[in-house]
Amino acid sequence: MPEHPGLVVVERAADAEGTAALPQLIALAKAARRSGTLVLFELETGSAGGIWELFSALRQPRWGLTLQPDDAEAQTPFREDLGRVRRADFPPGRGFAIEAGRVTPIHVALP
Structure with missing residues (x-):
């Protein structure tokens, strides 16, 4: 970033x-x-x-995070395809970082 x-x-x-x-x-x-x-x-x-x-x-942000994504939600601020994802597969703190068209799985630490 x-x-x-x-x-x-x-x-x-x-x-x-x-x-x-x-x-x-x-x-x-x-x-x-x-x-x-x-x-x-x-x-x-x-x-x-x-x-x-x-x-x-x-x-259309240049960089962003999406936590607990779900492909059933049609609206997304990102153009990148996250693939077939289900919210149930992403516990709190898990999701994707999107930067320059690259989608990377992430885990954000929780307090």
Whole structure:
């Protein structure tokens, strides 16, 4: 992962659906991407339909993590095919790192 001038982390982004915070999160995501700042939004891809504009602003990242992926979820911010995956095969902390079109299995340590 290249060096970044900063980091933005947003948990439970889907909670912004229907609130005045959603346009602000969209603007934040766009500005951070333009500046090269690392942006981490925690959300369930199944809930991304309700916050489609934010999900669209995050699409096609250069680098990212997907934890506990499931091929039944059609929406993904990554263009890369993760293959046939089932969430049941991925305990908490397991998933894939995606960088420059390369998909690598990972395990993220839990506290």
